[in-house]
Every structure is written in structure tokens, then in C-alpha cells.
Amino acid sequence: MAHTGPRTPESFYAKVPYLKLLMGMGSDMYRQQILDHYKNPRNHGELEDPTFTHVGENPSCGDTIKIDVRLDDDGETIDYVSFSGDGCAISQASASMLTERLPGTTLGELAEMDRDDVVEMLGVDISPMRIKCAVLAEKVIQDGAKIHEGDLDIDETTTEE
Amino acid sequence: MGVQESYPIDVEAIRADFPILDRLVGGDVETPGQGPDDDTPLYYLDNAATSHTPEQVVEAISDYYRGYNANVHRGIHQLSQEASVAYEEAHDTVADFIGAAGREEIVFTKNTTEAENLVAYAWGLTELGPDDSVVLSEMEHHASLVTWQQIAKRTGAEVRYIRVDDDGYLDMDHAAELIDDSTAMVSVVHVSNTLGTVNPVADLADLAHDHDALIFVDGAQSAPTRPVDVEAMDADFFAFSGHKMCGPTGIGALYGKEAILESMQPYLYGGDMIRRVTYEESTWEDLPWKFEAGTPSIAQGIAFAAAVDYMEEIGMDAVQAHEELLAEYAYDRLSEFDGVDIYGPPGDDRGGLVAFNVEGVHAHDLSSIVNDHGVAIRAGDHCTQPLHDKLGIAASARASFYVYNTREEIDELIDAVTDARDLFA
Numbered sequence: 299m300a301h302t303g304p305r306t307p308e309s310f311y312a313k314v315p316y317l318k319l320l321m322g323m324g325s326d327m328y329r330q331q332i333l334d335h336y337k338n339p340r341n342h343g344e345l346e347d348p349t350f351t352h353v354g355e356n357p358s359c360g361d362t363i364k365i366d367v368r369l370d371d372d373g374e375t376i377d378y379v380s381f382s383g384d385g386c387a388i389s390q391a392s393a394s395m396l397t398e399r400l401p402g403t404t405l406g407e408l409a410e411m412d413r414d415d416v417v418e419m420l421g422v423d424i425s426p427m428r429i430k431c432a433v434l435a436e437k438v439i440q441d442g443a444k445i446h447e448g449d450l451d452i453d454e455t456t457t458e459e
Numbered sequence: 460m461g462v463q464e465s466y467p468i469d470v471e472a473i474r475a476d477f478p479i480l481d482r483l484v485g486g487d488v489e490t491p492g493q494g495p496d497d498d499t500p501l502y503y504l505d506n507a508a509t510s511h512t513p514e515q516v517v518e519a520i521s522d523y524y525r526g527y528n529a530n531v532h533r534g535i536h537q538l539s540q541e542a543s544v545a546y547e548e549a550h551d552t553v554a555d556f557i558g559a560a561g562r563e564e565i566v567f568t569k570n571t572t573e574a575e576n577l578v579a580y581a582w583g584l585t586e587l588g589p590d591d592s593v594v595l596s597e598m599e600h601h602a603s604l605v606t607w608q609q610i611a612k613r614t615g616a617e618v619r620y621i622r623v624d625d626d627g628y629l630d631m632d633h634a635a636e637l638i639d640d641s642t643a644m645v646s647v648v649h650v651s652n653t654l655g656t657v658n659p660v661a662d663l664a665d666l667a668h669d670h671d672a673l674i675f676v677d678g679a680q681s682a683p684t685r686p687v688d689v690e691a692m693d694a695d696f697f698a699f700s701g702h703k704m705c706g707p708t709g710i711g712a713l714y715g716k717e718a719i720l721e722s723m724q725p726y727l728y729g730g731d732m733i734r735r736v737t738y739e740e741s742t743w744e745d746l747p748w749k750f751e752a753g754t755p756s757i758a759q760g761i762a763f764a765a766a767v768d769y770m771e772e773i774g775m776d777a778v779q780a781h782e783e784l785l786a787e788y789a790y791d792r793l794s795e796f797d798g799v800d801i802y803g804p805p806g807d808d809r810g811g812l813v814a815f816n817v818e819g820v821h822a823h824d825l826s827s828i829v830n831d832h833g834v835a836i837r838a839g840d841h842c843t844q845p846l847h848d849k850l851g852i853a854a855s856a857r858a859s860f861y862v863y864n865t866r867e868e869i870d871e872l873i874d875a876v877t878d879a880r881d882l883f884a
Contacts, residue, residue, distance in 0.1 A: 333882070333883070358840070359823055359839065359853070359854060360839075360840065360847075360852075360853020360854045361853075362853075384853065385821060385853070386821035386824045387821060387824045387883075425488075426488070428823070428827065431823065
């Protein structure tokens, strides 16, 4: 049987598809970006005065995300987003990156976002089995906004198809 | 290297029966094994989810479709007779495999889950009431846990859970407390698919029978990996799946003591399970056909028997020895890491699987990175969410072994885990 033996981290990083996912088409910058957001999440914690709050999970993965959103005085533009949660690198890094991306966005623009926007933000290919990890935070914020505007009535978001 | 001599079975010869083990992985999942990026050897360590299928079993399926495809129990013509004989004899083969008296005690089902549901619906809905209790263990698979939980809700019965202690064993003192005169059914897993614990099912059967309760043993992880004798363990019901023991998907078996199956009403109604039908009434066919309504999975049933023949040719004592050898090796190698949690009993006292977590690396990230090494393991809750809640974890990684696995494949897993740890450090 073939036995490839231990690889050095560098040759390993250069070769394998999941690392493409973490590092982005072989680029160190993206690897740094996702791993960095996972290890040092931005805007992590809870807001004292959120306009709305929402939670969600991937039941089959155990990924959980809680999002706090504060709107500007116009009641339409996102001023600040924070998150807390637990889960894989993809789900948590995606949430962290969204908290940086969304301020300045209107709720109308938020509602228009789809999974392609998240994949583009992550800058990497996401395998079909992991896409729900990537989009969890986006879906939690979108559902939270809909509940806030009276268009949805659920306690918790899940990403199960 | 002389490695083969150190296994209880002839792994090299066995591997030759499984061409899938020679394929390469890493490419586009829409063109399995065909893409330019399919350049990494496969190390398949996800056998508790499903095992691979040897040539002998694939041939049993193709022989049926190429040679004698026909519906069973329907026609007088030659092909139907050939198919019927092969399908019925498959029940005899499976009965012998687990020490049942004969085909009347073996109902073919879709899988273990369907066998659980058959008993829960056909026996449970009739027999259970608000004064009854059903005793499960905290390590039950959802197939058993969810089924009895829901049947209990419908009937008003109480569900009780035998505690799992810190070492991953059932607390048998607690079991003796829980199983009392209100208990009508004890449903326990034989070998835990998450902890690898081998439960003392014969002792639990004694406890159940002391209180006139029945016992259902979930053998999904035990029948494929060790000798099973349902009469010696005195199980009232025992269930397992073909696809975890070199057979095809879509076929499993429910063993039930003849008198109990005889007393139960059918679970599914339709063709093949009846003896006489009028516009007003119907009577039922003999066992086991009473519980096999409609056209069954004929090819799968016949191939299930071929899988049993394949396993018996290796010898179930030797299979168990090989499983234990690999489990202990994997346990010891994973124990070399700091910051790796392994769930369940010690390496020298478990079935052939090891569930674990690496500190700082989510099980799904771990599984993805390990996959890039060509190593296939399971990540998730393994259909034991309440047990994971009890352990205080959302998910775990699980490596599980079968007759074609080697120590070298476990070494590949260890290398891959090392890389994942370094990446997330």
C-alpha cells in the first residue's frame, strides 16, 4: 500500500483542496484571512443596546451563531453588528467577516444578499457539504431583520435544506 | 515488511476483493475517480457508517439481474421459482449467522432503523400504555431513541435512560433500578457506534426477563464485527443492517422469537403478506412473510446472504480480533497527542471504532483536512445527539475499521490529524 508519510506543512498547504478553501485558491492571504478571523474573531460578544437580536444553528453540525444588530437612527441602515457562537472555522470566520462587511448596508440591501455574496466574501471555493456552514451567519442576520420588520415569525434559524 | 503475518486475518487477500480500495480521490465529486485531481490514495476509515462491498457480493447482485430476475412468491414459472428459492434461503443463511432457529424468526427489513420501527409500531402501539415504561440507554442511536421516544408519546408510556458512566460503560446498578415491574421493553445498543462500548446485553436481558419485559438489541455495530448468538444472549428482538457488513444498502434483518412475532399484528399491509383476502376480511401469511409486505428487496436479500457467506469465510472470531487490534492501535496512537479527547472505554476494551476531538479544531474542519489526505472519517453527532450533549460537545470525529483496514492506514490518519493541529495551532 502506498504510504505517503508525514508531509511538511508547506507542501501540504500548497496541495490540498480544503486548504484552498481556507487559504483561497492557493493564496496565503486568504488562508490568513479565514484562519485569522476564526482565531481572532472581530466584533465578538454581545451589544448592550441591539435594535434586534437573532440566533441560529446547523443542527447536524452543532454550529451556533447569535447576532446582535444596531441600526442607525433612520431605522434602515446597519450601524454595528456583533456575534457570538461556536462551531467550525468556516461558520465562525464567515460571521466575523460579515460583522465587518455589513455596517453601512441597508436592510433592503441585506435582504438581497445570497450565498454567492458570502462565498465571494470568503474568497474561496466551498464544498457542497460545507455551504451551510458558510451561509449560517448571513441567514441569521437576514431572518433577524425580517422578524424585526414583522415579516417572519420564528424563534431560531436553521440552515437545514 | 511482513506486516500481513501480524494480523488475525489475511488482509492482503481480502483487500483484493475490494477494487474501490485502489481508487484515487481528491478530484471533482461529480466525476468520481475520473478527474485529473484524483491523485491521492484512499484510506477508508468510515466503516461504522457503511462498509465496502466485495466482488463476491456485487456478483450475487449482478447474477440475479442477469440470470434469474423475477418477482418472488408470485409465479409458477421457472425464473420466479429460482428467485423465490434464493430469496427464502437467504433468510436461512442470515438465521444461521446469528444463531436463530430458522427463517420464521428472520424478517428482512430495509435496515436496522426499519426493524426498530417495525417492533415499535407493530408491538409497541398495541402493548404500551400509560402504566408502562420503556428503558433505553443514554448511548442509544437515534434509530432506537427517537422511535421509542415517539411511540411512548403516543401511548403515554414513560421512557427511562440507563446512565453512561465517565468511562463510557453502562451503569448496571442504575439499570437494575430503572428496570422494574412497569417495564415492558428494554431497547439497548449492543456495541455503541459512538463510544465503542460493548454492552453486557445478556445481563440486561436477564434483568428485563426478571420483570417480564422484552429486550430489543440493536446489533447494527455488533453483528458485522463479532460472533453473535441471539439465543445465548436471550434477546427477544435483534436487528442489524447488511450494508455495514459487506452487503448492499436497502436490506437488513429483524430477528424475533417466533412466539412473539406470531403474536404481533403486521406492520405493513399489502401483497405477499396475506393468505386469504375477501372484501371484508384478510388473514396473514406465515412467518416471516407476514411482515414482508409488497415486493421485497430481492437482489439485496440474496446479496445479504452472500455477504454473510463472505464474513463467515473469514470467520467472525478472527474479524473481532482484527477489529480489536486496530481499535487499540488507533486509541494508542491518538493518545500520543496532547489535547486529544477520546470518548468511551480504554483501547483494549472496545469495538472497532474511535471517536475523538482535537483541541482547537472543530470536528468538521478536522474531517475536511483529513479528507485532503485521502482519509475518510465521519464527523458530526453520529446519530447520538443526546449523548454528545451529555459529553458537552457538539460533534466529534470518528474513525471506524473493518476487515480490509491496516495499521498503515491509521498512521495516515495520525499524520493528517497532526497537520490539522499544526494549521489551527
